Amino acid sequence: MSEVLISVRDLRKEFDLGKVKVHALKDIDLDVYRGEYLSVMGPSGSGKSTLFNMIGALDKPSGGKLEVAGVELSRLSPRKLAHFRGNYIGYVFQAYNLLPAYDAVTNVCMPLLFSGKTPMQATTRAKEVLTIVGLEHRLTHRPDELSGGQQQRVAIARALANDPAIILADEPTANLDLNTGAEIIALLSKLSREMGVTVITATHDHKMLDVSDRILWIADGRVKRLVRREDINIQVGSVS
Ligand SMILES: Nc1ncnc2c1ncn2[C@@H]1O[C@H](COP(=O)(O)OP(=O)(O)O)[C@@H](O)[C@H]1O
Ligand SMILES: [Mg+2]
Structure with a gap:
């Protein structure tokens, strides 16, 4: 596991709010390896979240360099960036962000239809990824007919649909109870180990750290610490 998939150099992000400037990211340097599970x-x-939005090309850096799979994102045209997002990145959010009026299969079909699959291809693939996340018995349920953990599984299936190299999961367990959160983490970890997906999660949650290959601490927009899992001692509620 040594191929650098994401290379971040001197990355800066400022938000200009008229009178004040918020320096959200200050000279971030980071390499993320293909297939690793990194907790932030x-x-x-x-x-x-700002760092995730940069890596996921949802927003533009103010300065510095960001390469994914050898491609510098700032050089891509809007059309190529959209293609990059659709094919390289799967997003998982704290609030699931599913379309409430549609069932699980249709929610998962959305990114597949956007990337040019036929409705039949999309449906077949949607059922396949919903099975991978353990929801083969909930295909036609709408979000309000699913538990929080199941909704997050649908969101993970949707993120997986286009076979992304990277899954960005921003506090994916924040709305879930302890056990359900642990199941979601186990699922993300399985995707990284068995399918070679690079998983990056943002979390406050110490139980997410145990499955990580590495853990990055940021504070006030700067990298404070970056360690390999085996080099630290994780106990419930604390890290040393
Ligand atoms: N769109 C925005 N406009 C202005 N300030 C923002 C915006 N997004 C984030 N920020 C600011 O940038 C800093 C980092 O925010 P964020 O990345 O959301 O932190 P985290 O995800 O770690 O809670 C915060 O000070 C936040 O208020
Ligand atoms: Mg956030």
Whole structure:
């Protein structure tokens, strides 16, 4: 596991709010390896979501360099960026962000239809990924007919649909109870181990750290610490 998939150099992000400028990311340097599971820890407001939005090309850096699979994102045209997002990245959010009016299969079909699959191809693939996340018995349920954990599984299936190299999961267990959160983490970890997906999660959650290959701490927009899992001692509620 040594191929660098994501290379971040001197990455900066500022939000200009007229009178004040918020420096959300300050000279971030980071390499993420293909297939690894990286947890990003940091207090609220430390820049975790901003970093995810940069890596996932949902927003543009103010400065520095960001390469994914050897491609510098700032050089891509809007059309190529959209293609990059659709094919390289799967997003998982704290609030699931499913379409409430549609059943699980249809929610998972959306990114497949956007990337040009026929409805039949999309449906076949949607059922396949919903089976991978353990929801083969909930294909036609709408979000309001599913538990929080099941909704997050649908979101993970949707993220997996286009066979992405990277899954970005921003506090995916924040709305879930302890056990359900642990199941979601186990699922993400399985995807990384068995399918070679690079998983990056933002979390406050110490139980997410145990499955990580590495853990990155950020505070106030800067990298504070980056360690391999085996080099630290994780206990419930604390890390040393
Ligand atoms: N769209 C935005 N406009 C202005 N400030 C923002 C915006 N998004 C984030 N910020 C600010 O950037 C900093 C980092 O935020 P964020 O990345 O959301 O932190 P985290 O995800 O770690 O809680 C915070 O100070 C936040 O208020
Ligand atoms: Mg956040």
